[in-house]
Amino acid sequence: MSESHQDKQHKARQQKVKQQVDARIANATEEKGLLLVITGNGKGKSTSGFGTVTRAVGHGQQCGVAQFIKGTWENGERNVLEKLGVEFHVMATGFTWETQDKQADTEAAQALWQECKRMLSDASLDLVLFDELTYMVTFGYIELAEVIDALNHRPAHQSVIITGRGAHRQLVELADTVSEVRNVKHAFDAGIKARKGIDW
Template identity: 45%
Template sequence: MLSPEQNERYQARMKRKKAIVDERIAKATEERGVLILLKGNGKGKSSSALGTMARSVGHGQKCGVIQFIKGRDATGEYLFFKDHPMIDWHVMGHGFTWETQDHNEDTQAAEKAWAIAEDMLNNPEYGLVVFDEMSYPLKYKNLMVEPVVEALQARPEMQNVIITGRTMPEELMEIADTISDVKDERHAFRLGVKAQKGIEF
């Protein structure tokens, strides 16, 4: 418990803080869809995109997800979201490069995924679209960045887009509104803990 004197000083400090916060809020008035990049080597990028999707669906917005890397079958997120009437979920692409070991097949898979992604970017019904691990085919040149930038810039004005992946090409960084870099400070995997259901997949 604070004493009455401490509480008074505390309140004065908080009032000053509130004035600063309120001023910042008053300055942000533009209303439009944003492009969010979630990059970096840390855990939590895809899950963050999907948590934001839950938030959008909670407000009645239709959402689309393209997974550009086909990893495990029946991940928890897929099982949870796949049948929701407001969500279109596409597991596309190929496996990780070191699993498939076939660059040309990876490219064909990436192109198919991009065709669906492009349709979503042309459709104003989608309030949010998530391109999960899209940085991956971009990095390995299975997908060119120029048409992606073009389609993102021509998308419906109120549409939000989240792209996840370790490394983002400079061209996407330039046009992004929000960029979070998720840094791996520690990971249970390196402590010897097996990847587990409900946490990693």
């Protein structure tokens, strides 16, 4: 059966797309650890970060996680990933609107940041996730210049994911990949309680 005119047009378009994609793949020759920033007001930033950590673990890579902001709630991702050898450090002071104690929050953030700096100098770690780090910079608990310096001096192969709303412009500029999660609709706004396995 001969190809229709429509089939031929489709095939030609797809061949052109393939050539363009193949050319971009061929031109992507640099190998280095990446800095990914996942920001925006929508739900799913931490979930995306943890999904990437899970992917890396699936490829046999060594990973570490530092969680700012999050409190003492059970963490489904930690329940799985720690058993697979992922290093976890959690600020565990609760959400900042719960503590209302800037001094204590600053000290807790600084203590966790010391673990972050150690991970950023650990060549055995292929990927580190700094969940909700953007808030620490915004609140002034951790100095932006110190974060950028540590990121710039990490092992060349090490990738880093930073999540949280309102990522500072300098972090966005430094990053290799930036994703912004937009809030269209959220169950919590309709008075629906956070759900285990979905929200944490």
